[in-house]
Amino acid sequence: MPVTKYFLSILFLFCCLQAPAYAAKSVWLIDVKGGIGPATADHMVRGLEQAQQEDAAFVVLLIDTPGGLDSAMRQMIKAVLAARIPVIGYVSPSGARAASAGTYLLYATHIAAMAPATNLGAATPVQIGAPELPSVPQQKDSGAAGDQPKSVGSTAMERKIINDAVAYIQGLANLRKRNSEWATSAVREGVSVPAAEALSLGVVDIVAADTTSLLRKLDGRIIKLGEAELTLSTSDVDIYHHPIDWRSDFLSVITDPNVAYLLILIGVYGLIFEVSNPGFGIPGIVGVVCICVALYAFQVLPVSYAGLALMLLGIILMTAEAFAPSFGVLGLGGIAAFSIGSIILMDTELPAYQIAMPLIVAFTAFSAVLLVFTLGLLVRARKQSVVTGMAHLVGSSAEVELLHGEETLVRLDGELWQVRCEQPLAIHDHVTVTAVEGIALVVTKKRRDG
Incomplete structure (x- = not known):
């Protein structure tokens, strides 16, 4: 019995000592690529939650985005600010950018890093006001919608939106001790800066060529996480690249406005076909499924x-x-x-x-x-002409097919009809219907040629 207790005590102590070692050796890489929308936000937020559940040392967000939706951006930033582990923002690879919404996200991370030949900025918000007819599309990227605004804050609504965005990014800058003046100009004037200039201005903390270089420069850095301070140790870490799963892929497809538009139309036309041709079943089922999926997409889209x-x-x-x-x-x-x-x-x-x-x-x-x-x-x-009832038989031609006592029968429209005629009729005589009396036809005999 004492031997068993001794063995369990050693096993418990071993597990307690091993847990921090696992946490210190796992670094999660999560992609934030393309336009920021519902699918991107879902992938990043769920990945961050899973990293915390696995006791990862910290998370690196690999950012390359032209911008996106304000609602999705704020969802991601809330997740970063509420994280229990450090979150590193890294604009990479070379040639990437963190424009528009990406700038806000980078400012929210505990440490902001960029690869050479990358840029960030152009954070002027695109107006999301009352619905109106869109203007002729410009030849520019979605994230650069605010690169060079013609008139920033020209209306009361635009001023409210811009002031709200300025206050938001200033709050993030003050929280992370970054350049708030440049952040304000990025929102009000839509300015952008490359990596080297961003480092000199105090906009980012590190410029690193790749992930290996980034981890090396992060080693020994002190991060304030809530009220506590945490020293990063990256000398011997395992890197886990969090993949995009089927749920994020599916959400990315259905939240494409064109796909959602097609789904709602297919659903409506499917229901119309089912109502006009009841009993078929498949169009109605497909229609209901398409409408439900489209409504879910519309719920997360503007x-x-x-x-x-x-x-x-x-x-x-x-x-x-x-x-x-x-x-x-x-x-x-x-x-x-x-x-x-x-x-x-x-x-x-x-x-x-x-x-x-x-x-x-x-x-x-x-x-x-x-x-x-x-x-x-x-x-x-x-x-x-009318083809219902017996009126359409008037003017039709028929041939006498059967003589049964005093009844004379002709075949017309595939049926035998009793006829009355003032002239005597014989089998194979041809007649023309002149009137309908009850269920009998009044006919006249046609003259034979020759």
Whole structure:
């Protein structure tokens, strides 16, 4: 018994000594690549949470972004500020940038680093105000939307947005003891700086050529984590590159505005087809699934619900035209509502989060062609003669097929009909229907040629 207690005590002490050694030898690398949106934020936030659960020594964010959505950026920054382990921001590789939203994220990290030939800045916020018709797209990248603003703060709304952004980045700069004056100019004037100048201005803390060089320069650095101070030890660490999983890939696909736009339209048209042809099943199921996925995407995207309502109104009007023809009035109104709603659907001026105009034109043209085709069928149907009841038999020709006592029968439309005629009839005589009396046909005998 004493031997067992002794053995358990040694095992417990060994586990306690081993835990800090594991924590000190794990460094997580998490990519922040491309436009910052819901998928990027989800990948980074979940990766940071997993790193903390695994007791990683610290996390390095590999940043290369032109900017993105304000809501996604703030979600990422909140996760960084609430982290229980150090978070290092590293703009890499050479040629990368941390523009617009990336600048705010870099300022939020405990240590900011850049690779040579990288840059950061251009942090003027893109206005996300009331929905309006977007201007003609400019030939510039999404992250450089605020590189050289024509008139910063020219309206009350713009001044409010810019002042809020200035206060936000100044708070991050003061928290991390970085250059707040340059941060203010990056927001108000949209300035950018390369890595070497950023280091001299006190905007970043380290310039490193690669991850190995970065870890070497981080060794011995003291970081203030909450009320405590932590000394980084990177002499012998294991590097774990956190991969992008299927959830982030799926979220990246469905939160593309063009994909979400296609999903909502496929869903609506699928439901319309199911209602007009009940019992088939598959269009209705596919429609419901597409609509649910699209609504989830719209929940995390900056969507103008006025634009979404106009799109749905347009589809309803065009559908109503097919079921209750109004000689094009409902259809034209539906096309106009659908087009305007599609254009103003995304409530942001970021080009990366706009629906492609060719896609809008294609779907509008498809709906218009479908409407014209439906109207053409309806017009032709109205011009056709009546083919229901027995009235359509008048004028038809038939041949006497059977004589049964006093009854004379002819075959017409695949059925035998009793006929009455003032002239005597014989089998194979040809007759013409002149009237319908009850269930009998009044006919006249045709004269035989020759």
